[in-house]
Amino acid sequence: MSKFTTFANDLLDAYLDTGASGTLAIGPVSARVNYTLPFKVGLTTTLCTAGALGTEFTGGSGPYARQSLAGAMGAASAAAKTSTSALTFSGMPAGTWADVFVADSTGTPKNVVFKGTPSLAKTVNAGDTCLIPSGSFQGTEA
Amino acid sequence: MTETTTEAAAVVNDRCAACGQEDDHPMIHVWGVWQKPTDDGLLTVVNPSFHFDCLPDDAHDLWGIDRDAPEHANLKATQEAARAGTHGDDLRAFIAGLPSDNDVDTTPEA
Numbered sequence: 001m002s003k004f005t006t007f008a009n010d011l012l013d014a015y016l017d018t019g020a021s022g023t024l025a026i027g028p029v030s031a032r033v034n035y036t037l038p039f040k041v042g043l044t045t046t047l048c049t050a051g052a053l054g055t056e057f058t059g060g061s062g063p064y065a066r067q068s069l070a071g072a073m074g075a076a077s078a079a080a081k082t083s084t085s086a087l088t089f090s091g092m093p094a095g096t097w098a099d100v101f102v103a104d105s106t107g108t109p110k111n112v113v114f115k116g117t118p119s120l121a122k123t124v125n126a127g128d129t130c131l132i133p134s135g136s137f138q139g140t141e142a
Numbered sequence: 143m144t145e146t147t148t149e150a151a152a153v154v155n156d157r158c159a160a161c162g163q164e165d166d167h168p169m170i171h172v173w174g175v176w177q178k179p180t181d182d183g184l185l186t187v188v189n190p191s192f193h194f195d196c197l198p199d200d201a202h203d204l205w206g207i208d209r210d211a212p213e214h215a216n217l218k219a220t221q222e223a224a225r226a227g228t229h230g231d232d233l234r235a236f237i238a239g240l241p242s243d244n245d246v247d248t249t250p251e252a
Contacts, residue, residue: 068245129220131205
């Protein structure tokens with residue numbers, strides 16, 4: 001089975017929702033799972049896997065914090081959804097920037113998607129800024 | 143930073159993609175692609191890093207950096223300090239003294 005493009009677009013607009021508040025309910029009617037907006041982008045020092053988040057940066061002079069996706073992506077089209085503004089993480093702690101992920105804003109955030117291998121392998125020194133330019137952050141559905 | 147040329151790709155992390163210097167000045171690390179102008183045309187640089195004062199002027203438009211947006215306030219302030227001659231540990235101290243611009247409200251105005 002393959003997804004029709006319109007449905008793929010709908011899926012992307014759901015799990016990469018750029019709303020600033022509210023709840024995204026996913027799953028069967030009898031067992032909805034709620035994801036709290038805004039979705040946020042985070043950076044890790046090790047690669048994420050489907051089963052586990054990588055080791056997330058902490059601290060720094062910023063200090064490091066997950067960045068909101070609110071208003072940062074355009075509507076999905078042709079089974080792809082792409083960032084339309086830059087995401088900056090200033091005052092980073094030292095470490096190796098390996099991966100990027102998205103999670104919701106629940107008290108114990110639910111992980112949504114991640115970039116994964118290969119590692120970005122960027123050496124970050126204290127005080128540096130990590131930048132995800134417009135167009136670099138993209139979700140796709142096959 | 144990975145530079146894609148006709149030669150084998152090299153991986154260097156701390157070299158400024160614009161000026162080519164390797165040092166300990168604070169940098170901006172980019173997940174993305176930069177087309178670096180050279181005498182031989184455009185060199186594709188994957189995941190480049192830049193000194194704050196070496197970030198190309200066209201990067202702001204290319205990469206969606208709104209210099210007046212609150213979430214980019216520190217990048218703007220640091221870039222201006224670097225262009226005014228503050229580098230190395232002095233620039234790192236300047237950055238450490240900035241108020242946080244991480245996790246600010248990015249909701250577009252209605």
